[in-house]
Amino acid sequence: MIGVQGWLPQAVSFLTALALVSAFAALSFRTLHLVVRAYAAQSVLLGLAALAVGLHKPAWHITALALLTIGFKGFGIPWFLFKVMEDVKIRREAAPFIGYPASLLGGVGLTLVSYAAVRPVMTDSFAGRGLALGLTIMLLGLWLMVGRKKAVTQVVGLLIVDNGLFVAALSTSFSMPMIVELGLLFDLLVGVTVLGLLIFRIQSTFASIDTDRLTRLRG
Amino acid sequence: MNGCAMTAACWFQPLLLLLLAPLIQGCARKLKACLQNRTGASVLQPYWDLLKNLRKEEVLSETASPVMRAAPYAAFSATFLACFLVPVLFTASPLGFAGDMIALVYLLALPRFFMALAGLDAGSAFGGMGSSREMMISSAAEPALVMVLFSAAVRAGSTGASETAAALAAGGPSVLGPGLALGFIALFLVALAECGRLPVDNPATHLELTMVHEAMILEHSGRSLALLELASSLKLTLFLTLLANLFIPWGMAGGTEPGAAALSAVAFLLKLGALVVTLSVVETSTAKLRLFRVPDFLGIAFVLALLGLLSEGILRLGL
Numbered sequence: 001m002i003g004v005q006g007w008l009p010q011a012v013s014f015l016t017a018l019a020l021v022s023a024f025a026a027l028s029f030r031t032l033h034l035v036v037r038a039y040a041a042q043s044v045l046l047g048l049a050a051l052a053v054g055l056h057k058p059a060w061h062i063t064a065l066a067l068l069t070i071g072f073k074g075f076g077i078p079w080f081l082f083k084v085m086e087d088v089k090i091r092r093e094a095a096p097f098i099g100y101p102a103s104l105l106g107g108v109g110l111t112l113v114s115y116a117a118v119r120p121v122m123t124d125s126f127a128g129r130g131l132a133l134g135l136t137i138m139l140l141g142l143w144l145m146v147g148r149k150k151a152v153t154q155v156v157g158l159l160i161v162d163n164g165l166f167v168a169a170l171s172t173s174f175s176m177p178m179i180v181e182l183g184l185l186f187d188l189l190v191g192v193t194v195l196g197l198l199i200f201r202i203q204s205t206f207a208s209i210d211t212d213r214l215t216r217l218r219g
Numbered sequence: 220m221n222g223c224a225m226t227a228a229c230w231f232q233p234l235l236l237l238l239l240a241p242l243i244q245g246c247a248r249k250l251k252a253c254l255q256n257r258t259g260a261s262v263l264q265p266y267w268d269l270l271k272n273l274r275k276e277e278v279l280s281e282t283a284s285p286v287m288r289a290a291p292y293a294a295f296s297a298t299f300l301a302c303f304l305v306p307v308l309f310t311a312s313p314l315g316f317a318g319d320m321i322a323l324v325y326l327l328a329l330p331r332f333f334m335a336l337a338g339l340d341a342g343s344a345f346g347g348m349g350s351s352r353e354m355m356i357s358s359a360a361e362p363a364l365v366m367v368l369f370s371a372a373v374r375a376g377s378t379g380a381s382e383t384a385a386a387l388a389a390g391g392p393s394v395l396g397p398g399l400a401l402g403f404i405a406l407f408l409v410a411l412a413e414c415g416r417l418p419v420d421n422p423a424t425h426l427e428l429t430m431v432h433e434a435m436i437l438e439h440s441g442r443s444l445a446l447l448e449l450a451s452s453l454k455l456t457l458f459l460t461l462l463a464n465l466f467i468p469w470g471m472a473g474g475t476e477p478g479a480a481a482l483s484a485v486a487f488l489l490k491l492g493a494l495v496v497t498l499s500v501v502e503t504s505t506a507k508l509r510l511f512r513v514p515d516f517l518g519i520a521f522v523l524a525l526l527g528l529l530s531e532g533i534l535r536l537g538l
Contacts, residue, residue: 010395017397017530021404021523028519101518108522111529 008056009126015049016133016167020111023140023160027103030093032152036081039156039163042137043073046166053170061178069166072185077159077192084196085152088203097212098147106147110139130171138164149210151199155192162188228480229313233302236456237449241265243459243495244452248423250499265452269445277441282342290337291439291446294330298450301326302457306464308483309472310385319378320368324361327413327457330450331357334435341438345427349434352510356419356431359517360412366524367406370398371465373531380465387468394468401527403466407497408520410458412513414451417502419513429507456491459498463490 022042029035047070054062085091098106114135122128141160148154162184199209206213245262252259279287303314304323318326335353338346372378374394375386387394412419415432425433436447464471470486472479508516 014395014397014400018400020397020526021401024519024522024526028515100515104518104522108525108529111526 008052011052012049012171013126013129015045015052016130016171019045019049019163019167020133020137020140023137023163024104024107026156026160027107027140027144027147028100030100032085032091032093032150033082035093035153035156036078036085039159040074040078042160042163043077044070046163046170047074050166050170065178065181068185073159073163073188077188080192080196081152081155084199088199088209090150090152090203090209093148093150093153096148103143103147107140107143110143111136114139127172131168134164134166134168134171136164137161137167140164149212151195151202151209151211154211155195155199158195159188159192225309225311226313228309229311232307232309232312233299236302236307236460237299237453239491240449240452240456241269243456243491246492246495247455247499247502250496251423251503254499254503265448269449272440272445272448273442275441277443280341280343280438282340283438284340286333287337287340287438288443290333290340291443291450293333295446295450295453297326297329297333298453298457302453304380305457305460306381306384306471307460308480308487310381310388312381315379315381320372320380320383321365321378323380324365324368327364327454328357328361330454334447337439338435338437343438345430345434345437349431349437352431353435355510356412356513356517359514360409360520363405363517363521363524364409364413366521366528367402367409368465370402370405370524370527370531373528374398380461384464384468384471385473387465388471388473390468392469396531398527398531399466401523401530403462405520405524405527406458406462406466407501408516408523410455410462411498411501412517412520414455414458416455416498418505418508419516421507459491459494460487462494463487 019042022038022045026035026038026042029038047066050062050066050069054060054064054066096103115132118128118132118135122132138161141157141162141164143157144160145154145157148157165184202209202211202214206216242262242265245260245265248264249259249262300314301323304312304318304320304326306312306315331353335350338350338353340346369378371383371387374390375383377383377386411417415422420431420433421429422432424430425437427434430437432451436444439447464487467490470483470490472483
């Protein structure tokens with residue numbers, strides 16, 4: 001993003017940094033509700049960042065997309081996940097693969113890794129930072145997916161990866177073209193619905209949503 | 220502006236904190252009571268409690284050594300001395316030349332050391348339990364506190380509290396960045412642990428299984444108790460002042476012009492009020508953590524402070 005002036009870079013970097021904090025929050029919470037809330041907060045923050053870009057430019061399609069993101073990722077998906085959790089009656093992540101302090105410190109390590117990786121191509125400071133931040137959020141999402149057992153948390157990890165993509169796209173190229181973003185949102189809708197059904201299936205077959213039980217054979 | 224007025228105004232700052240401390244505590248209690256649909260005691264109640272305790276006779280355990288007698292004085296004077304290192308209304312602080320924020324951290328550790336000793340000294344089971352818990356919490360809280368203060372210090376290029384506050388206050392809206400937000404959250408979490416607030420310790424309870432701070436001072440009475448209570452409310456005020464002046468740095472006066480000073484006083488009281496409200500809401504809406512979860516809680520603070528430090532300083536990531 002060459003030639004951005006005024007309050008925009010500051011506002012966007014502040015909001016995206018808070019999005020990073022919510023990714024760390026998702027890593028640190030034990031209660032599944034709070035993990036989903038952290039995702040919702042992250043989506044709203046990113047929606048606000050996109051809204052700032054849209055209003056500053058001004059570009060109607062970014063504004064519309066920002067509002068869609070807030071409504072869809074900030075409220076729609078979390079609502080669906082809450083419903084799923086209500087039905088499978090799972091509330092907490094009992095024994096994660098990676099403990100909580102270790103996963104937080106690992107998260108800091110991933111932050112450093114992604115900044116080190118982006119540094120050589122960091123030509124424009126704003127875009128470079130955004131790319132690094134997007135990469136960090138993606139890695140944190142993956143980290144959440146590999147570290148936890150519950151299927152719900154792993155779904156949230158996947159959604160956080162998508163949010164990381166959103167950050168990278170927003171800060172490097174003023175977000176993706178409308179059609180791509182709409183496609184992504186639609187994909188996410190289908191994906192979350194399918195994963196929600198899958199969680200029901202895992203629950204009904206194994207009486208648990210711990211994904212490590214999937215390795216057992218079950219007729 | 221003349222040097223004399225500046226010096227006088229500077230020396231007035233710690234006294235202001237000392238006078239405000241019981242009021243801050245009273246306000247926090249009253250707000251919590253209101254949020255819980257209770258009437259609550261008057262906001263001035265901590266002052267009356269202090270006066271009552273100062274007039275009362277002191278009862279000491281038979282096993283108590285001089286450490287127990289000296290601890291309240293040591294704890295109070297170290298906490299009060301720490302107040303001389305932080306900027307309150309003006310960016311200058313009276314003893315800022317003598318110690319920086321690292322000294323501040325250790326001045327805050329000193330009372331804890333004496334209180335833990337006194338807790339063990341009285342010979343009651345609760346005191347020892349409280350001391351060991353407090354040590355465990357503080358060993359997790361201190362690295363996070365140092366990291367937070369460093370994250371503020373790297374922006375100013377100095378570990379002095381006054382220089383840091385001055386640099387941040389002069390920065391205007393441009394200091395509003397990721398580092399500030401991360402540092403604020405981290406210091407808030409550390410303050411909850413250091414001042415024995417929920418979700419780490421419940422300041423209102425004397426329930427044997429959960430108390431930490433209250434268990435340590437259980438055996439103190441009379442003047443000693445008054446001093447310890449005053450020290451703990453002073454510590455809370457000190458942390459809120461640090462939060463207000465390092466992480467919401469706008470509105471502080473650089474000099475002692477009456478206009479700027481008045482504006483600074485209004486800004487300071489508003490910031491303090493907002494922080495007390497936040498504290499009460501957080502305390503009302505969270506449940507106490509299990510003791511062994513506390514290091515995890517402080518781990519979050521540490522990680523946030525580390526990210527703040529990275530984003531502002533060493534790597535200039537500018538997250």
